[in-house]
Amino acid sequence: MIAKKYKTLGLIALGIALGTLATAFILPRFTSTTSEAAVDAGERKVLFWYDPMYPATKFDKPGPSPFMDMDLVPKYADEGSDEVAGVTVSPTQVQNLGLRTDIAAMGQLTYQQSLPANVDFNQYQYEIVHARASGFVEKSYPLAVGDYVKQGDPLIDITVSDWVAAQSEYLTLLKTQAPAELLKGVRERLYLAGMPNELIEQLSKTRQIQSYLTIRAPISGVLTSFELRSGMTVSKAAIIATIQGIDPVWVVAAMPESLTDFITADTQLTVAAAALPGQHFEVQKWQVLSSAQENTRTLSLRLFVGNPDHLLKPGMSATVSLATKSQPYLLIPSQAIINTGDEQRVITQDGQGRFIPKQVKIYAEASGKTALLSGLQAGDKVVTSGLFLIDSEANINGALERMREQPAEHSNMATDQGAAQ
Structure with missing residues (x-):
């Protein structure tokens, strides 16, 4: 019993010794580490927490993401810059994301x-053929709607009895050598009665009455209407054909x-x-x-x-x-455009490697190129690949809000166009 009691006391003494060692060595180290973490957290101010997959949603406290199976990530105040509305991406991340850029330049959209x-049909070549005189169709040439006729081709032959009296008067005046005024008046009556000028001239030369008229195509073209046939009578207002x-x-x-x-x-x-x-x-x-x-x-x-x-x-x-x-405009690759419906923007890269969102105004797009009216200048470097990841980061650190607060840069396109021309 005595031996067992001394053994128990020995174990108690050993436990006290180990506790002392832990207090002397292990606890100070843990406390020191915790204090350093607290100092780091105290030096860097946390603005909010967010899920990288849903960067637009911000949280006041850390914890699990309600969207993905992951913890929320802190956004520190020193990660952004108020002077430049942009974000900084390390060269390693640039390479991993496969970021590519292109240069905005003046050019023409093809x-x-x-x-x-x-x-x-050529509506400027459209003729309506009238009889111009009442008569009887002696002959209708073998034509139908859809046939092609050349200028001067005969359409129908008609006999016009109304011309006989006026022609007889005209021939009588010619024989009696009547004054020119009288002859001119009778010629005018014949023309108004529908007698073509060439038949009036033929009457003056042959001194024979003409009552037979051949109506010809005034232009070359396709007959789109032609209804007269031999034996029909026509009035002077009748439409012979349309060509x-x-x-x-x-x-x-x-x-x-x-x-x-x-x-x-x-x-x-x-x-x-x-x-x-x-x-x-x-x-x-x-x-x-x-x-x-x-x-x-x-x-x-x-x-x-x-x-x-x-x-x-x-x-x-x-x-x-x-x-x-097109006329000369500032051109960038179409894949550089981020179109949200309410606005169009691009991600530019400045000389210090920072990525800055800028609003642009689009004129037109063709053949993989987009012409801009304003927002950029010739020589600006725009991101063409991986821009949505940078755009999300810009949205997180407030770069987009600062972009919208600043007036958009307007290119003097008229000056550039004039210089290009």
């Missing part, structure tokens, strides 16, 4: 597009409203038709019509296309290939 179109030209033919394309400013005298236009593969047709001239189509929000682009062989038929579908360049 725009190419194929526009759907239709072939139509519409097809050389040059009209090609009308539907053009987006956004292309209005792109269409210039230097625009290249070519026409092709699906029914004529491999063939392209010369555009003689073109014009943009003054009204837009409300249902499609397009403008009508009218082209005058040479058609000497009549290969292009009215009603055919066609394609208009458009190639044009």
Whole structure:
């Protein structure tokens, strides 16, 4: 019993000794480490905590993220700069993120597009053929709607009895050598009665009454109406035929409203038709019509296309290939644009390597390039890859808010354009 008691006392003494050692060596070290951490935390002021995957949401206290399976990350006051609305990324992070940049430079947008179109009659070559005199159709030439006629081709022959009396009077005055005033008056009556000038001249030469009239095509084109046949009677107001030209033919394309400013005298236009593969047709001239189509929000682009062989038929579908360049503008790659719907911005990199968001105003985009009206200057370096990660960081440290508080930089595009031209 005595031995067991001394053994118990020995163990108690050993425990006291170990506690003393812990108090002397281990506890001071723990306290020192904790104090250093507290000093570090005291030196760096925490603005808020956030989830890097949802940087727009800020929290007042640390803890687990409600969005992801991770802890919230502190945002320190010394990580941003109030002088420059930007963020700093280490070279290692730049390499890991695969950040790439490009230089803003003056240039012209190159725009190419194929526009759907239709072939139509040339409405400037449109003739309505009247009889101009009442008569009887002696002969109708073998023609029908859709036939092509050349200028001067005969359409119908008619007999006009109303001319006989006036012609007889005119021939009598010629025989009696009547004054020129009388002869002129009778000639005028014959012309108003529908007698062509060439028949009046023929009457003066042959001194034979003409009651037979051949009505001919006044222009070359396609008959779009022709209904008279032999044996019919016609009045002087009757329409004999309508003729519409097809050389040059009209090609009308539907053009987006956004292309209005792109269409210039230097625009290249070519026409092709699906029914004529491999063939392209010369555009003689073109014009943009003054009204837009409300249902499609397009403008009508009218082209005058040479058609000497009549290969292009009215009603055919066609394609208009458009190639044009804009006036000089400040250009950047389109992938550098961050479009939020309410604003457009880019991430620029200054000479010290800081990434700074800037608002921009866009003019147009084509072929992977975007033309700017304001916001940047020639020579500015813009981020084209990995910009969304930097944009999120800029949103966290308030760089975007400071960007919006500052007036946007406006480029004097008119001066730049004039210098470029």
